[in-house]
Amino acid sequence: MTELIIAPGNAGTADLGENVEVKAEDIDGLLQLARSRFVDLTFVGPEQPLIDGIADRFKSAGLVVFGPSAAAARVEGSKIWSDDVMTRHGIPTAESRAFDDSASAIAYGRSKPEGSLVVKADGLAAGKGVILPDSYEELDSAITEMIDDALFGDSSSKLLLAERMSGPEVSVFAFLQGEIVSAEVAACDYKRIGEGDTGPNTGGVGSYTPPEFWTSELAEQVRTEILEPIAKALVAEDSSYSGILYAGLMITDNGPRVIEFNCRFGDPETQILMPKLETDLFDICMAVAEGRLAEQEVSWSDSAHAFVVMTSDGYPGSYKTGMAITGVDVAAGHGLVIHAGTARNELGALVTSGGRVLGVAGSGESVKHARDAAYAGVRQIAFEGAGYRDDIARRAIVE
Numbered sequence: 001m002t003e004l005i006i007a008p009g010n011a012g013t014a015d016l017g018e019n020v021e022v023k024a025e026d027i028d029g030l031l032q033l034a035r036s037r038f039v040d041l042t043f044v045g046p047e048q049p050l051i052d053g054i055a056d057r058f059k060s061a062g063l064v065v066f067g068p069s070a071a072a073a074r075v076e077g078s079k080i081w082s083d084d085v086m087t088r089h090g091i092p093t094a095e096s097r098a099f100d101d102s103a104s105a106i107a108y109g110r111s112k113p114e115g116s117l118v119v120k121a122d123g124l125a126a127g128k129g130v131i132l133p134d135s136y137e138e139l140d141s142a143i144t145e146m147i148d149d150a151l152f153g154d155s156s157s158k159l160l161l162a163e164r165m166s167g168p169e170v171s172v173f174a175f176l177q178g179e180i181v182s183a184e185v186a187a188c189d190y191k192r193i194g195e196g197d198t199g200p201n202t203g204g205v206g207s208y209t210p211p212e213f214w215t216s217e218l219a220e221q222v223r224t225e226i227l228e229p230i231a232k233a234l235v236a237e238d239s240s241y242s243g244i245l246y247a248g249l250m251i252t253d254n255g256p257r258v259i260e261f262n263c264r265f266g267d268p269e270t271q272i273l274m275p276k277l278e279t280d281l282f283d284i285c286m287a288v289a290e291g292r293l294a295e296q297e298v299s300w301s302d303s304a305h306a307f308v309v310m311t312s313d314g315y316p317g318s319y320k321t322g323m324a325i326t327g328v329d330v331a332a333g334h335g336l337v338i339h340a341g342t343a344r345n346e347l348g349a350l351v352t353s354g355g356r357v358l359g360v361a362g363s364g365e366s367v368k369h370a371r372d373a374a375y376a377g378v379r380q381i382a383f384e385g386a387g388y389r390d391d392i393a394r395r396a397i398v399e
Contacts, residue, residue, distance in 0.1 A: 044065065092258065096163065209367075
């Protein structure tokens, strides 16, 4: 009998397996858990433990783990290192420069046209480490806050000033094992809290697939110019990759260019990609972990999916928790309800415990049908201070 153990989990995962109170960053605790429970495969979801070397620790202990080494996880853990790798290996990305002092960064920023740069914290910042200033004043403030005021702690002690590219954004995923790259899949996500892509960046508030501009020709170009080259580059850099690779791309007038790489499944894209995956995820992960990806089929369906996230009032800033959640069972009749910041209180009632609380993933024969299903589900759920964007996937609808 298959057992699913989730650490630490939430109210939703408790319905699927056993939640265990071990934090995702507690590598020693997770190692002890895997050993004591004779775990056959450990799947690492979040980026921080990967960057901290959990895959290396588990492999050294003789355990099977899905996820890249700490060296390979630098593609997400350090934007400066990732940018250097892309530059050295000719992988298309934005022109950028790295800085560790605000005065030099501000001087460089002022030498460029106003509104032409993006400010990126070098390290992890929970999806919020990218600022798009429209004026010199905003640019100066972003640089000062990151470096001098330690807005993201050590993660922003260094930063990148990158060329501000234009064009539609797309998230492309593929399983990698060394130079082997599986079939890829594409989705679009929404990072900003406000409709029309306004307000601050978040960890992600919605997504849909397939993108309206995605073609077989574009997929082949992304594969040959970005996915396969980065796999080979990481091998050449003694940082061979094993796991799922996320490529955040912008489709510019000059072709696809990399915005960033992530060393794990993306959020909120995973919520719509898992229903598209026709091959058993466990089989794929075991094949990657055991070095058999070349022999493993990876197949994605052509079905359409949309995901709408419900957030707490105040997110991505401060917000209250412990708000009672209702309507989840009714919403499940419209789509897949996926929990994030949820918990059970002392009475067993479902309550909020985070900024991104939960969401509904709808599916259908078109993006419009999938979008309608997702919003039909979301409208059944209520909690104090609930909010969501009303424009998820709207741009992909062909009337």
